[in-house]
Amino acid sequence: MCLLAFDASAQADRRAQGKADEWIGRDASDLLLQLRVDGGRVEITEDDQAGETRYSWATINPAWTETWTTGGNVVGISYGAPIYDSPVQVHERHHDATHRCTITFIADLEGIIRRWEMHGNACRSDVRRPKD
Structure with a gap:
């Protein structure tokens, strides 16, 4: 069973790598034209040396x-929500944001993409292929 999970994960990684x-x-x-750049999604870093x-994109939950x-x-239902008699306690649990995927494309001086780096557990669904 563990081997099957590893194989499925490896195939998903290969799909993300193929897209990249x-x-x-x-x-x-x-x-920049095809991938989302709004909301601080892209970070551009120049290395003159x-x-x-x-060009890095990060996705989060x-x-x-x-x-x-x-x-x-x-004691009843109103608009699909249950109505309780006393005593009622409301509980809350906060869940922090979690990292999904970061993909970085590295371009040369001419602006041509030469390689990429990626990490994260949801890259298979977050990495996009170019639109032709």
């Missing part, structure tokens, strides 16, 4: 709060 490989040899301006520009009610008997 399709950007190799393309102009970096295509990245190496003659490279790094946003923070969220789970709420549930305990205690009391259900």
Whole structure:
């Protein structure tokens, strides 16, 4: 069973890598036109010494709060929500934001993508291939 999970994970990683490989040899301006750049999603870093520009995208699962009610008997339903008699307790649990994937494309001085780096557990669904 563990071997099957590893194999499925390896196939997903290969799919993400295959999508990233399709950007190799393309102009970096295509990245900025085709991938989301709003909301601080892209970080551009220039390395003059190496003659490279790094374009990084990170995706996250946003923070969220789970709420549930305990205690009391259900005495009715209003608009699909249960109505409880006393005593009722409302509980909340906060869940922090979690990292999904970071992909960085590295372009040369001419602006051509030469390689990429990626890490994260959701890259298979977050990495996008170029639109032709």
